[in-house]
Amino acid sequence: MRVVSLVPSLTEAVALTRPEVLVGATDWCTHPAGLSVARVGGSKYPDLDRVLALRPDLVLLNEEENRLADADALRAAGVPVQVTFPRTVPEALTQLGELLAAIGAPGEPDWLRAARQAWAGLPVPPAPRAAVVPVWRRPWVVLGRDTFAGDVLRRLGVSNQWADHAERYPRPSLDELRARAPDLVVLPDEPYRFTAEDGPEAFPGIPAALVSGRHLTWYGPSLAEAPALLAAQLAAAG
Template sequence: MPPRVVSLVPSVTETLVAWDRAPVACTRFCEQPDIEAVGGTKRPRIDRIVALAPDLVIMNDEENRRADADALTAAGLRLHVASPRAVADVPAVLAELAAAVAAPTPEPWAPPEVPAAPIGTAFVPIWVRPWMTINSETYGASVLAAAGWASAWADDDVRYPEVTVSDVRARRPDIVLAPTEPWAFTGDDLDDLSERFGVPAMLVDGQDLFWWGVRTARAVDRLRRGLAGARPSLDPGRPQRRGGTSAV
C-alpha cells in the first residue's frame, strides 16, 4: 500500500499527482485546491502535519527550512529530501522519489547534452526590488543551459545575485527572459523590460524554469522551442523588436 505523504515541495506535489500518488497534504503554493494545504514552504503548520500522521514528509533543502525539518524529525516523522541541483540530477532524484512513495519506476529519460558554446545569453530577472537573477549553480540556469542558452550571470559567485539596470546593460545579454514566478511578470511587462534593458524580452513559464519533476523534459523542450522562435528578433541583421514574444 502506498505511504501517506505530505509534500512541502510544489514540484514534488505536481509529480506525485501525475503518478497517482497524491499527498494527503501539501503547501498553499502547490496549486492543488483539492488537497489540504498546511501552510507555505517556509512556514508549514507543523502541528497539523504531525496530526495527519503521515508515513513520509517530502522536503527540499532550498525551499524548506532546516528548523522545520528538525521539528518534524523531533516529532517522530520520517523525511525524504528531494533536491536536484541541475537537470542532469532529475532522473535519479525521481527514481528515488518513486521508490519512497511506492510508485512505478519512471520511464528512462536522458537529459540533453549541454552544448560547448551557448547559442546566446539571457538575463533572467527573478525579482524586481531589487533586481535579482541566477548564476550557473541554480536549477533554473541548468534548464536554460539544457535549452542551449546561458544566464548572463552564469559566472557570478553568488547563486542569486542582486544587479542594477546598468549592470545588465553592461553585460549586453541577447534577451531578457521574464518568468511568471517567483516575480509574477506578465506579457504587459515585456515592452518596459525591453526598453529598460535595451534588448528583446520574452515571457516564459516560471514553473518550467524552476519546478522540476515530471515536467522537466517537456519544460526544456518548450524553452528551446520558444527561444528558437525568438531568433528573428535577435538577428543582428534585423531591426530588434520590442517585447511581445511569449513562450508560456
C-alpha cells in the same frame, strides 16, 4: 503509507504516480488540477501542527524552497523527511527516481521515462546566447551559480551571464544588468510574474523571452514537456 509534500513540483510527481498516498500539500501546490488533499500552509512557513496531525510516514522537502528549521522540527517529532536539491537536470531525474522508490512506486512512471527521453534527445544547441535571467523585481534578483534553472537554459543554448557569481541569486542593480549587454533577457512568470508589460521595458533594445516559470524551475512531470515548450518560447524572442 501517508505522504505530505511541501514542494509543488514533488506534489505533482506523487499525485500522478501514487495519488493514494498523498494526504497533504501546501497552499501553493496547484498541479495536478483539482488536487484534493489537506492543505498545510506555505512552503516557507508551513503549519507544522497541521502536518503532524496528518500522521505522515514521510514529508517531502527541498533545500531551497523549505527551511532547515522546519526539517529539523519534523525530524525531532519523529517524522522521516526526504530532502531534494537538484542543481542540474540529471540530478533532478535521479532524485525523482529515488523519491518515487521511497513512496513505494512499483516502477518508473511513464512521465519520468518521457522526461528522461526528452532531455536525452535534445539536439546540440547552437552557439549560446548570453542572457540575464531575472527571477524577481524590486529589487532585481537574477539566476547566479549552480541553479537548476540555469542548467535547463544551458541545455537549450542559453548562457547565463551571472553563472560565475559567488551567490546563487545575486542582486545586481538594473544598470549592472544592462551594462553586460546581454543578447537576451529571459523572464519567467514565476516566482515573480513577469509579463509583456512588466519586465521587457527595463531592457530596451534587448530581445525578451517570456517563459513558463513552472517549466523552467519545477522538477517533476513538467520536465517531460519542458524542453520543447521552453525552446519555442526562447525562439519566439528572436
